[in-house]
Each structure stands twice: as C-alpha cells, then as structure tokens.
Amino acid sequence: MLKNLTMNKKLIAISLLFVCLPVLLLGTYWYNASTETIEESTIASNQRIVTQTTEYLNLYIAGLETSTYPSLSGASIQSLINSRSLSPYAYLKLSESIEKGIFAQMLYGRDDVVGMSLAAKNGFVVSDYTRAPELLNMDQITHQNQLLLEKMERMDDFHIEGIRYVGSEPVLTVTRKIPSNQSYLFEGLLIVDLHLSQIAGICKNVSHHELEIWITDAHSGQVIYHPEQTRIGTSLSPSLVQELTSSKTGLLHEYETDLPNILLYEHSSQTDWVVALEQPKDAVIGELLDLRATAIYFFACIMIVTVFILGGFSLQISRALSLLERLMKRVQTGDFSLPITTMTERRDEIGKLFRSHAHMVGELKRLVKEVQSAKLKEREHELAQKESALQAMQSQINPHFLYNTLEVINSHAIIENNEVISKMTTSLADLFRYNLKNAHQIVTLREEIGHLRAYLDIQAARYRKLRIDIDLNALDESMLHHVYLIRLTLQPLAENAFIHGYQNHRLPPVYIGLTLSTEEDRYVLHMKDKGHGMSEEKRMQLNAYFQQAPASQAITSNGIGLASVHERIRLSFGDAYGLYIASSNHEGTHIEVRLPRRMSWT
Template identity: 50%
Template sequence: MKTSSINKKLFIIILVFVCLPISILGLIWYETSTKTIEQEAIQSNQKLIQQTNEYLDLYISNLENSTYPFVNNPQIQHFINSKSLSDYDYFILAENIEKDLFSQMIYGRQDIAGISLVGKNNMQINDYTRVKELLNMEEIRKRNIDLLQTTDKLDNFNIIGLHQIGSMPILTITRKIHSNISYLYEGLLIIDINLNQISNISKNLLTGKSKVYILDYKGQIIYHSDKKLLGSTFSREIMNKYLNKTSNAFLTNLNKVKKYIIYEHSHVTDWILVAEIPRDQIISNLIQLRTETILLGIIILIVAMAVIGGFSLSITKSLSYLQRLMRKVESGDLNMEISSIQDRKDEIGGVFKSFFKMVSELRRLYEEIQISKLREHELELKQKESTLQAMQSQINPHFLYNTLEIINSHAIVENNQLISKIATSLAHMFRYNLGNAKQVVTLEKEISHIRSYLEIQCARFRHLYVDFQIDEKELAAIGTIRLTLQPLIENAFLHGYQNHKMKPTYIGIHGEKQSSYFVLRIQDKGKGMDPATMEDYNRAFENKEIIPMPGQRKSIGLWNVHQRIRLVFGPPYGLLIKHSSTETGTLIELKLPYIEGEEQCIESC
C-alpha cells in the first residue's frame, strides 16, 4: 500500500470494504433464500400431489364399490351358472342385464365407455352404446376372452391398464364374479372407462410449464398432459428411481432444462403420480427480487465511486497530468506547450517550473545528437542487411537436409512419430526431386519416393486410404523415368477430389506383370473425367509419334508424363486412361519396360 498510488489505494479500499462485503452477503442471501423458497415450493407441491393422489384413490375406490351389486345379482348368477341357453333365453337374459344393471351404471357415470360380462361358459354381454363411433366388436370379444383366461392371476378387483377402443384411449378394470353354486370364479366383469375424470383430477397440478403424468407399476403412462405420450413406457432405470421411496422429490436435467420431479405412490392402485416442475417456475419471483437487488447495489456502488472518485480527482489531477507529460518525455516527445499550472504558488507549481526547464534543456541536447544517431542507425541497418544476405547464401539443399534431420531427431526424442515420419519423408522427397528429371530409374526407387509423398498426404488427409498391391520383388527389374508417378497422383488429388470440394478418401496403386511389359494402375474414387476429355487423351496417347496434344488443355501433367516415357522407351510404353466415371473415379494405366541386364547403366541413361 505504501508504494501504491492514491487512486489505487482508494480503489482497493472501495473494493475490500464495500464491494466485497456486499457481494459475499448477497451471495449468502441468494443461496439461503433460494434453498428456502425451493423447499417451501416443493413441500407445497408435494401436499398438492398427495391431495390429488387421494382424489384418484377415492375415484377408483368409488368405481370399485359400484361393481359390488354385480357380484350376487340373481341375473348375473343365472348368466354365469347356465351351461347352455337357447338363443331366445340368451337374448332375454342379456336384455334384462343391460337394462337393469348396465344402463344404470353407464348412464349414472359419465366416465364409463362400455361394459362387458363374460363367463367361462363362452357367453358374453357387451354394451358400448356410449361410444359414438363404429367399433370392431370382434376385437373386444377376443380381448374379453383373453382376460377371462388370466382370471387365476387376477385379484377380485384389478386395473388392467391402458388400451385403445376405436380412436379413444380407455382404462380397463375388471371384477371377478364367483358362482353361488360352485363358489368358483365363473365370470368376469370388464369395465372400460375414459380418461376424462382422471384428467380433470390431475389438471389441478398443471401450472405454467409443468407436466403431470401417471404411471402404473409396469411403467406404462396411464395419463399424461401431452396426449401423444399416452401408452408409452418408461425405462426400468427410471422406474427403479421412482419405486425407491413412497414419495420423493429430486432435481434433474431434462433437455438442458432443470426440473424438479415430485412423485407420490398410490397404495390403492399401485400408480405413481408424477409432476415435472421447471426450477425457474419455482424461483421466478426470487430471480426478479435478486435482479432488483443487484441493480440497486450497482446504483449505490456507482454513486459511491463517483463521489470518492471526484474527491480523488481533485487531489491527483495535477500529479496525473505531470505523470502523463513525463511519459511523453520518456517516449521521446519533447514538444509540449507550457501549462498554466506552473504559475501556481504552491509546491506543485514549483515542480512544473522545474519540469519545463528540464524539457527545454533535453530538447537542445536531443537536436545536437539526432543527426549522429541517424547516421549510426543507417550503419547498423547496412551491417544487418549484409549479415542477412550472408545467412541467405548459406541456405542450400544440404542445409535443408540437415534441418529436416534435426527436426526428425527432436521428434524422436519427444516421441512424436508423426512429425518424425513427415520430416523423414520430406527429406527423402528433396533428395529425390533434385535429381535429373530425365534420368531413368527403377520402379523400386520411384515407388519408394511416392511412398514418402503419400505418407505426407496421409498426415494431411486423415481419412485417406492408400492401397498398394505390388510385388516388391519385381520392382528392381522395371524401368521408368524419375518423377513420373507423383504428377499422376497429384492429378488425382487436384482433379479428382479438390476441384470438386471432395475429401480425398482413396488412392490405389496396383501392379500387374505381363509377358512383355509391366502394367501399373493408379486409381482414385473422386469425380471422374468427362468422356470427351478421356477420349481426347487416349487418342493422343495411342499416337506412336510424339505430337502436340489437341485442344491445348491447361492440365498438361498426364501428357508430360506420357511424353517423357515415350521419348525414352518408345512405343508401346506410356499412359492410357482405362476407365473414368463421375461416380467411381478414374483409373490410369501406365505401361513400363523390363530392364533386366541393364541395372549397371540405369542411373546414367
């Protein structure tokens, strides 16, 4: 603090004794109030969910109680105990049951979509007059038979689950009916209810962007505020979390939105009532209060800074101005106007008088030595230029080779195999490229050179696959011209891939031994050559004499390679485009001679 400026000291005082305490207290207040409000909101919603769950239990219990009159009704007992009935008796009995029992229940409750009574004597009574659309009753009868066959696994009263009748989702419940004669379960009452009443009860939980849904013990969605999700099933992992406790609440991150999941179990239905409430919805009022508090704190800080800053400015204005003038002098700017501050009668005025006198003397000395410094600077520039030219003259191929070798050594020490591989390949290419372009070499050396080139390209294009299918033992007996393969492969990269904005993915180099010559094929899978261009090239390649290629095309790489091979080895050696397609790329065939017995002169030809 002793070495700090007055402005800095005042800033530190404001920061430590004003800003920092307010920030810490605000953070503690925010965290504490947030937790308190969240806990209160969660408890409030839990009570609401418990109340809603009790309404659902009461609704199902009332529905169960409404089925008791069916158990011992004489007409029902007559229906399930009859082994066979005539069509007339069956019609009369069914009409009476529908009139006396079904109609009373259906029209007494708006939530019942249909009722079925099915007995083990293979007789059924179905009443779905409440449904206003055409139904496939065969499917309903088949479903009833399937449910009857599972009677032994059912309790007296069961909630089977969610099904579809026509276009309407319904919840199916069953009541087992025992015979008063055999005391065995001989019948099954099946009631299909719509979800309107369940929806009305559950809507009490819907506020803002919250979601409410009901799951059965299997994880199937019985009700959801989004009707598209009715009937879908939750994963076992989520169900295990819900089944962990009778009721609970936890925070989760669904689709990058923090939500509280609050759920309650029903001991009557084995259902799980779940509410998803966005966290922002719970603490929205707190966020507004926090924003207002922060804005108020910022205003207070701005006012305090303005007052203290004004007081500080009145003290340090002269000293700051002097400091700026001294920085100008330090940077070499000695041209400044005399300020009226030097006319002050206090110590600051005396300091400014001495300062301006010093600047005037410095300006005189600077003018005297400026010319000598400029001359000295010119001499230094000339000397540096000479040194640079000397250094540039030393850059030669051997220097490049040695530099690449140093890079390779450092890469090996650092265990960076990729850089080592690229440096080695590049050094190999430099040595090879400096040779005579007309020199005859073995295909073995040309392939070695092209491997170095493709290793660099593979480092550049990660998805590039190079397919070599050549018998390495035969390469030393095959002749070619130096730097014939690289132009062909560069042509594949440029015209097959890059000009069409395609990433290079494949380069194939395949060799095939013929009786009088060796065939080397280079293939890519880029955008192929158009048929007219391919025919022009092949027509020029087939001429036995070297004549200019028609059309004077800009791309002369293929023609250059063919011309060099033909001039040295003559026909039939050279290039031929075997295949080109816009979908499968281009295949170029290169015919080369055997040079057995000529190895001794091959490098001097």
C-alpha cells in the first residue's frame, strides 16, 4: 500500500505508524486509567455530601409534614369546611379563630413560613400573608389557591406542590388535605408557602466554592433550589429529567451546561426530589490535565525530532519532485515560461532532470510557435481567397453607371407616380452601395438591418405573399448601435433561405423572420423561414463544420454563403461565435448567428 503514496505521505505514514501511534495508545491508556481512579475517589467523597444533603432535606420536609397535621381537626376549621352558608359576621369570627389558631402557630413557630391559606370546597378561603416582605395582590393568590383546590383529588394527603411566586419572591408551596369529621371526605386544603432560606441553608452547609448543590422535582423537572436565583422555578429539559430519574443515584459527564461539569445526583423517594451536586471537571482532574499537557509537549518534541531525522533527505527530494510536477502542469496548460530556479545548477540526478525538462520545454515552445504560424498563414490565405471572390463579384458592375441608371429609373418612376418601382430602385441602389464596401468591415446591427430591409423590400415586391417579421424587442432602439457584426452577414442568410428553402423546392416564399435574444456572454440573432429544410444528416454535418477550429475544407461553399459568413464572423470575433443551425426540416429552417456582447474581436 505504501508504494502508491508520495514520498511526503510515506514519511508521514511511517512516523504515525511507528512513533505517534504507540505513544498515543500508551498516553490514552495512562490518561483513562488515571482519570478513572481520580474520578472514583472524588465521586465517593461527593456521594457522601449528596446523601447527607438528601437526609437533611427529608428531615426538613418530615418536620413540616408533622407540624401541619395536629390542628386540622379543630372546631374552627371543621366549621368552615362543613358550612354550606355563613353570614359575614360568622365567617369573620371563624377566620379570626383560624388565624389565631393554626395560622399563628405556624407563622410564629417557624421562620421559613411566608404565608398560609385555607381553601374549602364550599368556596370559603382564609389567608394570612402578613409576613410577606411586600404588598401582595391577594386576588392572584386566591386564584392560585383555587387551581390547587381543583386538583386536590390527585394529591397525596401531604403534597409538595413546588415553586410558585408570592409577589416577586419564589416560595416552596406544600399542601395538606383536610378531611371532614362529618362526611369523612376531604373538603378543604391547607396551603403553606415557605421561604427557600431553610433549603438554601441546608445546601450551603455541605458545599464549598467549587461545588454547587441544586434540587429539582423528579416528576415535573422544575428546579426547586439553585445557587443562581434566576434558575429557581425554571424547568429542565425532558432528556435531562429522564437521565436523572433513570436510577436512584448516578453520575453524568458534561451534561447541559456551558462548561464540562460532572453531575452527581441522588433521587429521594420521600420527597420525589433529585438532589444534584455539580462540580467543574477541571476541579476533579485539574492536575491530571497538567500532566497530560506535559505529555503532549514531550510527544510533540519526539515527533519533531523524528521527522527531522527521517525526513531530511526525503523532504529535499520530494520538494524537488513537487516543483517539477508543478512545472509540468504549467506546460500542460500551455504555459512554456520557465521560472528561475536553482535546481538546474545542482550536479546530482535532480539537476540533470531539471535541465532535461528545460530543454524539452524549449523544444515544445519552438514547435508550438511553428504550428501556430503555419495555421495563421493558412487562415489568412483562406480569408484572402474569400475576400478576392467577393471583390470579384462586386467589381462586375460599374458603380457609377449603376447608380446613374438607377437614378434615372427612380426619376421616371416618380414622374409616373409609381411608388413600387421607386421603392425598388431606391432599395436596389442602397443594396449595391452597401455591397461595394469592405466585406470584412465591422458594422452595427442598425446598419446591417437597414441593408437586410432593402434586400427584403425588393423580394417583397416580387413575392406578394411574403411576410417579413423583424422583431428586435429584446433591445431598445438605442442599443442597436451597440450590437456589432460583420458586414454582409444577414443578407446572405436571407438569400440562402430564398434559394435553398423556397426556389429549389418550387415553393413560394411566404415568411422570413429575424429575432434577437441575449445570453450571459453573447447576443443571438435568429433567422427563420418556412421553406423546405435540409436533412438531419446535412444539418449535423454543417454544425460539425461550424464548430471546427480552424475551419475544415471538407465542405465548400460558393460566393458568400453560410461557410463564408461563418468564417468571417469567427476570424473577427473568435472561435466561440459564428453560425449554428438550430433546426431544419420540412416546416422550415432556424439559423442562429452568435455575436459577442463585449467588443474583443481580433
């Protein structure tokens, strides 16, 4: 497998296989083993902290559960939940009795109680939030209590509801269902809102600056307590809740936080809470990371020394071969320039190779110039022949005699008021005057269309059913001066349509059309007729001829036919432009004239 690689790749492969891989495997094994040992020790120590915190929280909730039970069977509470109707005075007396009884006992016996409410199914509510630190909206509290009362049937006798807000302060809400001594059914609900200071104190007593203990409800995923105040009352992601409740205790690496932290957790079945201890991973394996950095540095030094030892001479050779490869690719793209290099001055095999390459490039450059010169002369000779043929045709008629004769004919036509003859003689004069100019001259589309219209006006006089359709809506009027083509491009194409599309098949000329379309880098003129077209084989043969560069002599054309028009366009604008027969069949012929959008002709 190595024999197919370059020298650089072989050097890298050998270094990786015999140096890097063994060191990497050994380092990985050492790192994983030491990390596992340190983590196990740290987890064992932190597990005791989590277990201790969980036990303290269980005792705290158990004490709260005990303190809310004895007074529920008192006469005042039973009267309130069993009454179907009360006068305002009776309701006031019962409220005062409850507030001075169980409410006073709870509010002044415990520092963590923010407020209490007693809500009965019969609609009576007693609340005391005098210890709240701010002015409260009691309607909001009453509404929250009503929602708790509605789901009382689904609660346990003593139920930890979770976090809700009393004013702007988050509180832990617990409830105790109150049974009736008459119906023996639960007819009321005692609602106690607790300040989180007691829970915060329990968590802070067993933690330090590198540890964070937070509590979440295993059922809803709501955060009960967190050192960051803003996260209290928020909800964890369902995936994290599922991980935290999958077992009684567990460990999560790099869970959903911005930093790679370790999360040790324990699930309490008594409170249905999950106590989680979060610790930055760096605090656990910080020293190990330092050792790893030292090992990586040592490994890098070994690699550098190894590469220098193994690759000194090989890299020198590979650089020379790479340079030679780049030079040969430049020759492949037609660039025969030789950059200045000291490789040719070497006295070893590399120097000989570079000198041979330089000699080869010089010979190739000379041969290419000879071939290009020969082809250029051939094309110039061909163009000269076509120009001579065109000039010979143009010189067959004496211009001055022709113009004078046509002028006399036009004068008689005007005198006789014969507009048809006058128009024909004027068009014919314009036609000959345009033809006598240099056939290789570059003109605007406006000039060439004027010449085409003169020719088609004469043909329209001959053929009454002929319809002429010149639609150049693709350009506005001013742009006709910015589309350039070779003189005598369009008229020969139209004449070719009359001769080969109509006359040779004894068909009356009925349609000649010219339209223009624009593409990204060129304009395309479309000349169409409705005569009898050529065979598909002939169309493909002509298109193949048009696409050859330089032009093939396999197809000949007399006068200034399609081949002449195509060659003059290509010689002036480049090989990317010229004629293309888009379609030709019994319904007509469609010829495209491809012209440049930017003037860069030769």
